Amino acid sequence: MTVRNLPDDLHRRIRLYAAEHGLSAEAAVRRLLDEATRPAERLGDVVVAYARARAVDFPETPRDRTPVSPAEFS
Incomplete structure (x- = not known):
C-alpha cells in the first residue's frame, strides 16, 4: 500500500x-493503523x-430460558 499526498x-x-x-x-504507521482500526473492547471482555x-472462579x-411477554403500556 502506498499513501500519497501525506501532509x-x-x-x-x-x-x-x-x-x-x-x-x-x-x-509506527502499522502500529497506529492497527490501534485505530481495532474494535473497542466490550465491558464484558474486560x-x-x-x-x-486473577484466577477468579465463577x-x-x-440461564433462565422462560419465555418473556412483551411489556404493555396503556
Whole structure:
C-alpha cells in the first residue's frame, strides 16, 4: 500500500512517534493503523480478562430460558 499526498505535519508527527517508540516510520504507521482500526473492547471482555488474570472462579449459573411477554403500556 502506498499513501500519497501525506501532509508534511502528519509525516513529521509519524516520524516523531516512531523515534519516541524506537520504531521505523513504517512500523509506527502499522502500529497506529492497527490501534485505530481495532474494535473497542466490550465491558464484558474486560471483566472476564481481569477475572481470569486473577484466577477468579465463577460458578456455573443456569440461564433462565422462560419465555418473556412483551411489556404493555396503556
